[in-house]
């Protein structure tokens with residue numbers, strides 16, 4: 331998830347209960363192929379303590395996709411970042427509904443532009459030349475469920491298709507349409523038995539996801555916003571509800587410490603870190619007031635001091 335699942339947050343989630351696989355924030359191939367590369371490449375940073383990482387990319391120009399797929403598959407990007415392990419795969423964003431992105435013709439706009447979608451998939455396949463598996467993350471359709479779209483994708487020789495079970499128009503405003511999974515899995519079985527199908531949308535626990543996978547014969551489940559309610563969401567049985575104020579504050583402090591070590595400019599990160607506060611500073615008396623004090627802090631160091639003061643007064 332963009333601006334959320336960076337390496338630091340993934341390390342925290344992995345320390346609670348690791349998923350089998352993580353996806354990076356989405357990274358724009360045009361940006362990676364421009365002088366602005368150094369500003370965005372760290373979205374692909376990754377530590378050994380995390381689960382394997384799939385590079386999640388987006389853009390509009392197949393030539394740029396080709397170059398970046400080659401750089402991902404050859405290990406050049408991993409080397410540039412000093413990673414010990416290369417990426418696990420390449421995932422193409424064909425589902426983001428953000429207006430500005432769609433206006434450019436990228437992401438979910440590709441659902442109505444099979445020709446460009448195919449050119450992009452072909453460019454990434456050619457760039458990666460079998461060295462990394464290729465997957466797509468998408469939605470059910472633009473204004474309505476569009477079976478032609480999933481059929482088209484199953485004809486593209488993908489290793490995996492992750493499908494957020496809503497249309498673009500629906501954003502996240504209606505419940506996920508799980509009933510569509512029956513058709514999608516049947517299409518996969520008919521057209522592309524080797525393509526893994528992963529369902530996404532409204533899954534808030536591993537157990538719920540596994541039940542969904544059993545019910546529809548899925549190969550996997552993807553959890554997004556569930557981490558906001560429960561950093562242990564990937565655990566078979568999450569202990570989160572039973573954690574106390576001290577444990578929650580300590581987990582947030584660890585997140586802030588890791589961010590401080592990782593960030594090139596940690597004091598510019600207070601707004602970003604405040605977005606995470608609600609995950610941890612929640613579910614105990616005085617949580618709201620504590621979050622307000624954290625929000626007033628002018629640096630990560632001050633945020634940590636606020637948390638430390640609270641811990642010593644517990």
Ligand SMILES: Cc1cc2nc3c(=O)[nH]c(=O)nc-3n(C[C@H](O)[C@H](O)[C@H](O)COP(=O)(O)O)c2cc1C
Nearest residue numbers: 331332355356467494530531532533553554555556
């Ligand atoms: C803050 C935020 C950022 C997101 N960024 C991305 C992204 O970069 N790429 C993507 O494919 N989906 C992105 N999504 C969508 C989620 O991956 C997921 O498809 C959606 O939230 C539904 O699943 P969930 O109910 O498990 O959250 C984002 C969602 C949120 C809330």
